[in-house]
Amino acid sequence: xxxxxxxPMELPNNTGFxxxxxxxxxxxxxxxxxxxxxEAVVNDVLFAVSxxxxxxxxxxxxxxxxINVETRERNRxxxxxxxxxxxxxxxxxxxxxxxxxxxxxxxxxxxxxxxSPAYREVFGNALLQRLEALKKESQS
Numbered sequence: 001x002x003x004x005x006x007x008p009m010e011l012p013n014n015t016g017f018x019x020x021x022x023x024x025x026x027x028x029x030x031x032x033x034x035x036x037x038x039e040a041v042v043n044d045v046l047f048a049v050s051x052x053x054x055x056x057x058x059x060x061x062x063x064x065x066x067i068n069v070e071t072r073e074r075n076r077x078x079x080x081x082x083x084x085x086x087x088x089x090x091x092x093x094x095x096x097x098x099x100x101x102x103x104x105x106x107x108x109x110x111x112x113x114x115x116s117p118a119y120r121e122v123f124g125n126a127l128l129q130r131l132e133a134l135k136k137e138s139q140s
Contacts, residue, residue: 072118
């Protein structure tokens with residue numbers, strides 16, 4: 001009898017793409033296209049960093065995309081975007097380093113907040129200006 005590290009009884013039922021799988025009828029339509037998601041992330045925070053764009057070198061797929069970002073401090077990062085969130089995978093554009101074990105962040109805001117004090121300041125100021133504008137609108 002062969003020893004295994006994993007008890008098959010502990011595995012979830014939907015690990016395969018069999019007939020009774022949740023994905024049977026959808027053929028991937030249910031899955032977010034990570035390239036589109038990555039473009040949205042970039043458009044959301046581009047104003048608060050020096051440079052940010054979806055990698056054209058690293059492969060994008062339905063479940064992963066890579067984003068290059070240069071902070072206002074001139075630090076470069078390559079970010080991986082998956083369903084788990086965003087994380088730094090290298091300290092340069094278009095690179096991945098499997099040895100890096102960086103934590104996932106649920107949002108790009110949280111990730112950039114941890115990497116760049118200048119991002120935090122620019123983003124905070126933009127937020128304040130928007131709040132001031134809303135306050136003026138509500139008073140008129």
